[in-house]
Amino acid sequence: MKRWPLAGPGLTYLTVLMVIPLGLVLSYAFLRRGRFGGVVYEPTTENLTRLADPLYADVVLHSTWIAALTTVLALLIGYPTAYVIADLPRRRQTIALIAVVLPFWTSFLIRVYAWIVLLSGPGWLNKALRAIGLGPVDVLYTDAAVVIGLLYAYLPLMILPLYASLSRLDPQLREAAANLGAGPWTTFRTVTLPLTLPGALTGCLFVFVPSFGNFVVPELLGGGRSVMVGNLIRDQFLKARDWPFGSALALALLAVLMLLLFAQAWAARRYATR
Amino acid sequence: MTNTPNRLLTRLPFWLTYVFLYAPVVVLVAMSFSAGGSPYAFEGFSLRWYGELAGDDEILHGLVNTLIVAAGSAALSTVLGTLLAVGAGRDNRSRLLEAVTLLPAVVPDLLLAIGLLVFYAAVQLTLGLHSVLLAHTVFGTAFVAALVRTRLAHTDPSLEEASRDLGATPPATFVRITLPSLAPGIAAGALLAFTLSVDEFVIAFFTAAPTEPTLPVVVYSMVRFGVTPEINALATLLLAVSFTAVVAAQRLTRTTDPGAPEATK
């Protein structure tokens, strides 16, 4: 049943254009910086020790916080939404799902740009607030704007896996729980929630990973007043031309993501065996 | 189910989500028809920005580049990804394959972008459109392989065995039996690879030649250089095209066999 030779071209391709480039960039973390970018082939660990510098540690922490906040908000908004969608009649489910994904099909950058127009001082949010007699708010170019932008960009990635696990849920399970005298909340807590947890975890991962490494949203909606690890990495390569340190930061970013992947796998296994 | 006020209350987050998702879209579409240049005030209906968009060589150049890259990388990804999945077969122990196909999903695009930039420099590959195409084929291949693999797990291996028992050569079995049964997975993979490539920004930003930006790269510099109402017109057109495509795909899957939508390449 194995036809490994067929897999050859694809595997070679991914090895040459993905595994080697990633390996290359991560290996630079252990080399010295070239004066004008690039690296000098002298092994060193100083790039890794620089990571302990509170300045960079703070940025990594700050990014973790922003990405985590985005993920939690996506879960809080996405769960009830997916829940209602899964409860709709079949045809309307399709429409509702398409409606979730549709804005996703314009350009990502245009979606981010739209929030500049909405949130800026003379923008539409403040126009609407003024119409109902509320004062203007300065949201654009704050961390709040960054979280809104990330949430907007990745919310569908939370809703879709949640919907997938909610729609697979057998409605009879809930009925059975209700018949056994469980209230709606108890039913939700003891039946629905545990069964949809894997979907929720997948959704969290899908939102957290791209949020954590993002540099476009902090730049455009954060007005350069907020730095995330993605900006820092990009700046090391583009501005400071300090590739080794950029690579060290990339290693740190991967380490945080791996930690999360482990946590997710562990949580998923725990619930699967219960 | 329950009484009405309660039901309304549970549905409130649902409606708020759609308000959140569509508020920016509504503003973009409305402002694309505004005669004025300010994004903050509607100054009368006009198709002016659509005219300007049609005459904007930089955007058109970016659009053509994007379509070339997306079509090319989707085609290449489909071939490589399908072969990869079929080659690995239904063997559940092919951990290596899973790892390799999962990598683009868990590694931030920024890392892949930088890795490729450094790699291209190391092998002295001149940047151009081809460098973006090659880069986009990386995640395209991975996604196609993942989707075809899922499909493979749901197909019946006995069909292939029967074909072989009846004397068909392995290539004939592959073309007549295996490929058709995988068609929906392959088509979905091709479509996904195309869609992801069209909107990909970070990798294109790092690996495109300065003279050959893709549309997202052009949009990025437009956004950074200030608010241009042309972007609203562009967004509206993109939405219209996606909407039509989605509706058409829906129609297609409903009228034909649900398992066999046309591959778009």
Next chain:
Amino acid sequence: MRGMRAVSAVVTGLALLLLTGCGEGDNRSNGPDALDPKADITEQSLTVSIWDGYSPEDLPERVKKDLGVPVKIAHHATNEEIMAKLTVGGTAGSHSGVDVAFVSGQYAQALNEAGLIEPIHADLIPNLKNLYPEARQLAYDKGNTFSVPYTWGTTGICYRTDFVKQPPTSWNDLLKPPPALKKKVTMMTTERWLALPALKVLGHSVNTTSDQEFAAARALLLDAKKNLLAYDDTTFGDRLTKGESAMAEAWDGWCPTSDPKIEFTVPKEGSDLWVDTMVVLKSSRNKEAAHALINYILDPEIHSWAAENILYKVPNKAAMEQLDPKVVEANTPLRMTPAELLKGESIVDVGEAATKYTRLSTEVAAGS
């Protein structure tokens, strides 16, 4: 399960590190290439990377018509963006495909030290004679040995007269604006210009490398951040016109002074002299055509276009003398003479200390 697989993939990747420890050749080859003044430039073609809106839109057509050289224009948003593309390939290959790049003086200096640009063959650019004598002796490149100035100017405060009651005279007016202007001020984010207002207020050089001076500047900049709307290098003029902001740290030419409500001033503590230059890449295979293009741009007819349309001063005496007096009248920065400009301190490349500027800007951007 997912986690395990991903990890094993990364381990595979890390294992490959060991395979990639290949060496790199010496990057330096600074000497000029032998150029053939009689080369048929119509056989060559050029790729030019320049800031968006920084050259006449019909430049490619004109060059094709007058010189017979096909030109492709690429746009970069910032110095850093083009530097990344130019430096990544090293000297060995025409990695970026760019023949002529427009970069600021200190970046040209860095490119030269890295051996990435071709020395200027003055004999191929007779129009160098049109430049002001001052423009031939600039600090980052005395005698135009590797770069030719395209525009020059200074950095100051650009403000709306209807929002700013007291016309600014000091960098302190930008760094410590009155309460009414809170969240109405923008500053630039490119490292050297981010540091400039604070360094000047403190009486330090814009090319400082002293840690003590950086520490003092950092404190000032972090303080200023509280009143800032955003850091902005590209759209500060747009924001002022739209009324989103009231005051901005700005390059003179990008301050939209043609708007009667907007004025530009150079603070009393002084400022910089920056120069945007044209350089020919070492990796170019079209160096003769590249020189011909630079010579063509230094033609007063063409060069005066830049001054009239992008409102930046050009270091070209003949071109400046041809300017439409009405344009000069409406835009104060265009009236600055070379002597006035030279009062500004030239920004030069600071070598390894450049990382200190990067660190400073990270500290300011990440701090609160």
